[in-house]
Amino acid sequence: MSRFDSWVNTGPFSARDVGLFRIVFTLLLIPYLPRLSGLGAYPSGLLDPPAGPFAMLREFPPVPVLVVMELVIAVAVVATLCGLYTRVASILLTVMLVIAYGLVFSLGKVDHVAVMISVPAIMSFARWGDTFSLDALRRRPRRGRGSATGDPTTIHPTRSQPQWPLRFLAIAIGIAFVTAAIPKVSNGWLDFSTQASYGYQVRQNFIAESPGLLAGVLAHFPSAPLWEMLDWVTVLLELGVLVSVLSWTTWRTVLSLLTLFHLAIALSLGIFFVGNVLAYGAFVSWGRVRLPAWHLSVRTSEALARFGPAGVLIVGAIVWIAGDALWSVRLDVGVIILVAGAGTGAGYLIRLARALLRRFVTARSERAAPVA
Template sequence: MKALARFDAWVLRGPFTPRDLGRFRIVFCLLLVLLVPQLDWLAPYPNSFYEPPWGPFALLSGFPSAPVLTVVEIVVFLSLAATLLGLFTTASSIALTLSLVVDFGLNFSVGKVDHSMVMVMVPAVLAFARWGDTCSLDAIRRRRRGLDPVDADTARARLQWPMRFLGLAIGLAFVSAAAPKVLGGWLSLSSQASYGYQVRSDVLSGRSSLLSSFLVDLHVPAVWEALDWATVALEAGVVLCLVTWRSWRIGLAVLALFHVGIGLSLGIWFASNVMAYGAFVAWGRWALPSVTLSERTRRTVSRAAIPLTVGVGLLLWWVSGLISPAIETFRMLIVLAGAAVALVYLLAQVRGLLTRRRGRVPETLHSTSPAG
């Protein structure tokens, strides 16, 4: 029972606040507009090209018609707009994850699967953290109806366990990536799997990157072997960092820098992973100007909440269609921005460690007499 009590205390312990998640919800949804794939390109494909991943999409005999694909896109962006604005946030967040599963699932039905599902699960998990309690239409409508605001202590306590669950899901996703590498011989000293991936990416896949030509010509087995082991160790061990929130944030910061290396070498930018890591940033600590709405404005916003959300959703759908050709550029920029935040955080941790060590030196010298 003591062990169970300690586990419960660990799950419910955390530094996150409703303001952290409210601001992250807005950032996450705005970035998601840049990454949601369009579906219209699937309509001309013959059904013989339909190769769905394992799961419910295998029940379909081929690609849906163009009108159906358009409806799926609109549902995604209506859910996205509702989550962005914080309208019926719990329900809209779950709807966003479900609609994204359909969107990405159809995109994966041509045989190519990526790591976007880490990002897709974020809204459904944080729906239970009530990330719409602040910076949202729900908060305005609640106050407009005269309902009591959510108690700060209660709100803060109940959002910790979804954050721990999200961290565990991310950690286990990396474990699932490390396990096949171990079973497939990545740690064998007789071969360098990282170099094989680099050559295949540069020569066979034709995916050029800033460093690909240099790395293909780098025939130093010790370097590539070390990279094999470091990759497996990082992917398999990051879940252990979840023991404390500080170590978890440090682990995610290292992963963010690792993703930059993957992008520069293989040309693959894991923007969806970096967006999921953003849930653990202390967004509430960033100083932003406060906005106070008058009673008249609250009344107007409350009455227009649903048509406003529909309008924003259709606008975002239209914008997404315009910018979809630049999706790879947006992926790169998101990863680079995440790496910049990670680097600042790691430097702050090093600085704090050095400051604490300097603070202990005088005390040690003072306690040691010359007579020793």
């Protein structure tokens, strides 16, 4: 195997890690599912689609079509959550979200969701439906065909976990940050005569409907050296994300810094990069979370496997009906995601610092020890 192949296929992620991430990701994604039916009321004159295939759009689809799209998205996210036909459901979810957000963004306002909506399709190739899923229960041996052995929440207990989809997702996140950094460089963020970060802060404080909690204080703190340093830190951090993909430790360290950075942006500018933090969750060691010991009987497993598809359809319909109510709490959910992400990132950085300090002290003690 070449060094490149070894790099791509090497990683610390287990089947439990990606399986639990699937559940966390889809649960937190539900409040952010786009609401489309209202688009049918907008006249074609308001269309301002972004560059790409949606630029060919002349009018929004009819309301019945938009409603069906909402329902398909709701069922796809519940199917992915429950791990039913997970790969198909995950890819369908990403495709439908791309179309749905493309329609929403055709009104002129574009949000940062590209990384988030690509996660299901990418993670489907990491077999994130092999554990804690209806697929795992459906593929267990049935009564009369041998006894059920092994972990009932896992499809292939002995198969190695694919690592390359995680590396691919990391590269995709890195490229997204590079595309954000390059315009900043070309627009003068590294020019010592201007402080772009401060300009954004002042604008958000006086123009934005919901500026950050610290916006008023920071807008009246015009320290040129501080804001210039923040300009450079922002650009270098965004450019460094892609480079950090070379090492999982470095990658997780940079992501931890980014979670703190996103929380700071929310507090200062009132901009919530929730989708980014959700995507970072793919690189958390969820398998270390201690869960209560439990075991499903063969009868219960068979019942879930048999009636699971009907249950997914019913729950998907409920999610669709409750869509407006769920959409109304997305800001509260976003705060929880950002705070939890920053807490997780800070915890990782603290553990890393302790490990490095312990290694340094040990190495220094060994050098200072007398030779026998």
